[in-house]
Each structure stands twice: as C-alpha cells, then as structure tokens.
Amino acid sequence: IVLTQSPGTLSLSPGERATLSCRASQSVYSSYLAWYQQKPSQAPRLLIYGASSRATDIPDRFSGSGSGTDFTLTISRLEPEDFAVYYCQYYDSSPAWTFGQGTKVEIK
Amino acid sequence: EVQVVESGGGLIQPGGSLRLSCAASGFSVNSKYIGWVRQAPGKGLEWVSIIYSGGSTDYADSVKGRFSISRDKSQNTVYLQMNSLSAEDTAVYYCAGTDWDRYWYFDVWGRGTLVTVSS
Numbered sequence: 001i002v003l004t005q006s007p008g009t010l011s012l013s014p015g016e017r018a019t020l021s022c023r024a025s026q027s028v029y030s031s032y033l034a035w036y037q038q039k040p041s042q043a044p045r046l047l048i049y050g051a052s053s054r055a056t057d058i059p060d061r062f063s064g065s066g067s068g069t070d071f072t073l074t075i076s077r078l079e080p081e082d083f084a085v086y087y088c089q090y091y092d093s094s095p096a097w098t099f100g101q102g103t104k105v106e107i108k
Numbered sequence: 109e110v111q112v113v114e115s116g117g118g119l120i121q122p123g124g125s126l127r128l129s130c131a132a133s134g135f136s137v138n139s140k141y142i143g144w145v146r147q148a149p150g151k152g153l154e155w156v157s158i159i160y161s162g163g164s165t166d167y168a169d170s171v172k173g174r175f176s177i178s179r180d181k182s183q184n185t186v187y188l189q190m191n192s193l194s195a196e197d198t199a200v201y202y203c204a205g206t207d208w209d210r211y212w213y214f215d216v217w218g219r220g221t222l223v224t225v226s227s
C-alpha cells in the first residue's frame with residue numbers, strides 16, 4: 001500500500017484552517033490509519049489514530065476523518081506551534097508500517 | 109513516565125557494522141512491541157524492524173538479512189544490529205513503542221540517533 005499526501009507544502013497564516021490529504025493506493029481499514037506531527041530535530045508525535053481519534057493530550061483543533069482511500073487531517077485554527085511536517089501512516093499485515101511522504105505546514 | 113532513549117549512532121564506513129540501543133524506562137521491553145523507524149536526511153519516515161512482546165521479529169525488505177533486532181530484559185533494552193551498511197542506510201534511527209492491542213501505530217518515540225555511513 002502506498003500513501004500519497006497532498007499538498008507537499010501548505011503555506012498558511014496563524015488562525016487559518018489547514019486541510020491535509022492522505023490517499024491510499026487501495027481501500028484500507030480506517031482503524032489502521034494514523035497521523036503524526038514532526039517538528040525540526042524532534043521525534044514524530046502521534047496525533048490521530050483510527051483515522052479520527054485524538055491521541056492523549058492532543059488539542060481538539062486537530063481532527064481526522066475519512067474512509068476507504070481518502071483521509072484528511074484538519075487543523076481548525078493554526079497556532080504558532082502547529083507549523084510542522086505531518087505524516088499519515090498505515091499498518092498492513094505484511095507486516096509493514098507505511099508512511100506517506102509528508103506535508104509541510106509553513107507560515108505564510 | 110514511559111520513555112525510550114536511543115544510543116549507538118555514529119560515523120561508520122560502508123560495509124561496516126553498528127549496534128544501536130533503545131533503553132526503556134517506565135515499562136518492560138517484554139511488555140510492548142518495540143520498533144525502529146528511520147529518517148534519511150531531508151526525507152520521510154521508513155519503518156525498519158520490530159520485535160513483538162512474544163519475542164518474534166519482522167523486518168522491512170530493505171534491511172532483511174542485514175539487520176537484526178533483539179532485546180535484553182535485564183538491561184530493559186532493545187538492540188538493532190546493523191551489518192553490511194551502505195550510504196542508503198544513513199539516517200536518524202528512532203526507537204518507537206506500541207502495545208499489543210494497538211500495534212498499528214506507535215505512541216512512544218525516542219529522540220533518535222544519527223547513523224552516517226560514509227568513507
């Protein structure tokens with residue numbers, strides 16, 4: 001399974017809404033779809049699991065949705081600390097934990 | 109607090125070997141699935157290997173036959189033995205953990221250790 005994220009870079013201002021897309025090469029189980037945030041020189045941080053469930057201590061401005069082949073991460077109002085790279089990830093039973101190539105959310 | 113800390117990275121010549129360590133605290137390495145995920149400079153994330161709580165292991169095709177994952181309960185540490193290294197293995201290597209009932213994502217991550225393969 002290949003995950004394709006778009007856009008590659010999203011240029012937005014604080015307070016704006018961010019919509020990130022993750023498309024799978026074939027229909028996948030939503031339960032196995034996760035999103036991570038990575039800031040420069042830091043480890044990834046789990047944001048969303050099961051396509052739509054927020055991980056512990058993740059603010060409610062982050063939300064995930066989607067099913068089948070199309071998934072979306074939405075940040076309702078960007079805070080300064082949200083500018084980072086975001087990855088979607090899927091587990092399949094090969095086994096493999098596959099990541100998308102990432103979307104960078106940068107300050108406009 | 110549940111935490112993992114990687115060590116053992118460094119500069120190694122092509123064809124060489126290196127062993128990375130992932131020291132766990134706040135939990136037993138026997139109780140979680142512990143994996144390695146790498147990130148080449150300026151690139152995305154790539155899963156490398158995992159050791160399950162029962163002790164079995166899995167590897168990405170890109171490292172199968174060259175890398176070996178193991179653990180030492182007494183040291184509460186997971187290791188990644190890397191052999192026949194090439195420039196394509198240059199990356200930050202992250203240790204990541206998950207539980208048996210949610211193994212499809214990683215919720216514990218270390219800060220990573222850099223491996224540079226170069227002559």
